[in-house]
Amino acid sequence: MAKILIITARFLQNxxxxxxxxxxxxxxxxxxxxxxxxxxxxxxxxxxxxNEFPKGDRIENSxxxxxxxxxxxxxxxKMNHILNQCLEKGESVSEKEQWEFLKEQGPYCPDLxxxxxxxxxxxxxxxxxxxxxxxxxxxxxxxxxxxxxVPTFHDEPPFRLPMYKKxxxxxxxxxxxxxxxxxxYESYTKQKVSSYFLIGTYLVDHxxxxxxxxxxxxxxxxxxxxxxxxxxxxxxxxxxxxQLYSHRKDISLKCLGSVSSLEIPKNPLINFTGFVxxxxxISEIQKSFLLLNxxxxxSFSISIMEAWIQKKxxxxxxxxxxxxGHCLRSQGGLYYSxxxxxxxxxxxLLENREIATRLGRNGREYVLKNFSKDAIRKKLNQMVNILLx
Numbered sequence: 001m002a003k004i005l006i007i008t009a010r011f012l013q014n015x016x017x018x019x020x021x022x023x024x025x026x027x028x029x030x031x032x033x034x035x036x037x038x039x040x041x042x043x044x045x046x047x048x049x050x051n052e053f054p055k056g057d058r059i060e061n062s063x064x065x066x067x068x069x070x071x072x073x074x075x076x077x078k079m080n081h082i083l084n085q086c087l088e089k090g091e092s093v094s095e096k097e098q099w100e101f102l103k104e105q106g107p108y109c110p111d112l113x114x115x116x117x118x119x120x121x122x123x124x125x126x127x128x129x130x131x132x133x134x135x136x137x138x139x140x141x142x143x144x145x146x147x148x149x150v151p152t153f154h155d156e157p158p159f160r161l162p163m164y165k166k167x168x169x170x171x172x173x174x175x176x177x178x179x180x181x182x183x184x185y186e187s188y189t190k191q192k193v194s195s196y197f198l199i200g201t202y203l204v205d206h207x208x209x210x211x212x213x214x215x216x217x218x219x220x221x222x223x224x225x226x227x228x229x230x231x232x233x234x235x236x237x238x239x240x241x242x243q244l245y246s247h248r249k250d251i252s253l254k255c256l257g258s259v260s261s262l263e264i265p266k267n268p269l270i271n272f273t274g275f276v277x278x279x280x281x282i283s284e285i286q287k288s289f290l291l292l293n294x295x296x297x298x299s300f301s302i303s304i305m306e307a308w309i310q311k312k313x314x315x316x317x318x319x320x321x322x323x324x325g326h327c328l329r330s331q332g333g334l335y336y337s338x339x340x341x342x343x344x345x346x347x348x349l350l351e352n353r354e355i356a357t358r359l360g361r362n363g364r365e366y367v368l369k370n371f372s373k374d375a376i377r378k379k380l381n382q383m384v385n386i387l388l389x
Contacts, residue, residue, distance in 0.1 A: 001033065001034055001035055002034045002384060003123045003124045004125050004127060005039060005116070005123040006023060006027050006030075006036060006038045006039065006126075006129065007040075007129070007135055007136055007139050008020075008023040008038065008039075008128070008135065009040065009046075009106075009107050009133035010040060010043055011040040011067075013061060018298075018299065018300050018301070018302045022150065022177075022201040025202060026150070026201070026380060028063065029376065030384070031063055032377075036064065037064045037065075037066060038063060038064065039112055039116060039135070040067055041069075041109050042054070042055050042068065043070050048074055049072075049073055049106045049107040049108075050073055051069050055067050055068060068109040068111045068112035068115065070106060070108055072108050073106075074104065074107075076261075079101065079104040082097070082100055082101045083101050083158060083161075087160060087161070093162065099163070102137055102138070103134065106133065107133065107134060112139075113135070113139060113142065116142060117142040120144060120145050121144075123145060125148070125387055125388060126139075126145055127148055127150060128149045128150065129150045129152070131149070131151035131152060132159075136149075137164075140168075148172075148197070148383065149175070150174075150177075151174060152181070153176075153299055154184070154297040155296070155320075155321070159188055165191075168185070168189065170191035173387065174195070174197070175197040176196055176197070177198075178198070178326065179198065180322040180324070181322055182198075184299075184322075197382075199383065200371055201300065201371065201376060202371050202372055203302075203305045203306060203371055203372070204309075205309055205368070207309060207311065207364070217287060217288055217289040218289060219252050219254055219284075219287060220239075220252065220346075221292070222253070222254075222292050222293065222294070223256045223281065223291065223293075223303040223306060224256075224293075224302075225258060226255050226257050227261055227262055228261060231294030231295045231296055232255075232294055233262070236264075236267075238336070238342040239253055240265065241339050241343065242342060242343045242347075251350070252269045252270070254272075254273065256281055256284055259272060281306070285306060285307055285312060286310055289350075290313045290314060291303060291304060291306075291307035291312055291313075292315050293315075293323060295320060295323075296317050297320065298320045298322045298323050299322060300322065301320070301323050304333065304363075305371055307360075308332050308364050308366060308367045309367050311357075311360035313333050313349060313359035313360045313363065314327065314334075314363065315333060315335070315336065315342075315346060315349065316333060316334075316336075317337075323335065330363050330367075331362040331366075332359050332363025332366055333363065334348070
């Protein structure tokens with residue numbers, strides 16, 4: 001039995017973020033046959049990093065969790081201002097300025113870093129999840145024990161900071177969610193990865209055959225945080241352009257998830273549910289025709305897997321190489337790159353429902369083969385065995 005330390009910015013069950021789900025899934029699976037401790041912040045909300053969980057050592061759903069207080073909340077306006085200043089300076093930006101951004105990015109938990117530095121020898125292996133945030137970036141230079149980084153790299157502005165290229169050396173061992181995520185790393189850092197795993201995370205199969213229908217549904221859905229960085233302003237514009245040119249009033253768009261920093265359109269055919277339970281989400285997927293994911297920045301995309309497990313096709317942003325790769329490997333969906341291609345791909349799927357059904361079926365087969373709990377358990381255990389020799 002190995003003693004494994006998982007380091008991540010935020011840790012909670014049923015979080016809306018993909019990295020948070022991955023961290024929880026890995027902790028749950030690895031704790032079946034190992035002694036797992038999660039080192040994380042006391043924050044629940046990733047926008048403010050406000051301390052909402054009690055600090056200290058607790059058992060949460062049979063997992064040992066060490067929570068450390070966040071010593072400053074996040075000011076998004078200030079953070080973005082610092083980031084823009086850093087990016088404008090390019091390679092000449094100072095390390096001090098980049099660390100100012102990292103502290104503002106948060107969650108700033110110096111006690112967490114002190115614990116890891118002093119107590120790491122109590123563990124056999126560390127798994128660091130989420131490249132962007134302070135707990136992971138600040139931990140890496142202090143680690144002397146074997147470790148693997150699950151970066152969830154995105155093709156996004158902060159990753160262009162020289163600090164990240166410096167911290168994430170190609171000599172480290174990585175676990176990527178998809179081949180395209182590794183390509184993002186190699187493209188941005190101009191470094192070839194020497195040692196890596198391809199794992200991802202798993203989906204629970206809630207498929208109910210008698211509830212499956214695609215031929216009659218006219219509902220499109222999205223799942224997850226509704227914010228500008230996820231591509232929603234463009235999606236709403238593309239959908240309304242499509243409505244204008246198609247003259248169709250029978251197709252609706254339902255967005256599942258909380259809205260953040262975004263003015264929502266006043267369109268009777270675009271509906272917002274707010275946060276929904278897992279049961280409600282599954283029910284909405286089952287009632288839908290297809291799932292849309294407008295984000296250009298994905299390292300895995302839980303939402304398209306959730307649609308595929310229910311035999312639903314997907315239509316995704318082609319600017320996400322990860323989702324485009326999933327669609328090509330699975331033959332489970334199509335992708336768009338602008339308003340015109342959005343209109344044409346959506347029209348094609350609506351007019352060819354048998355093909356849409358086949359895409360959904362292909363997607364389900366892809367998820368069951370590659371992202372079932374058994375498949376992820378096998379890959380994780382292999383990774384631990386290899387790393388511990």
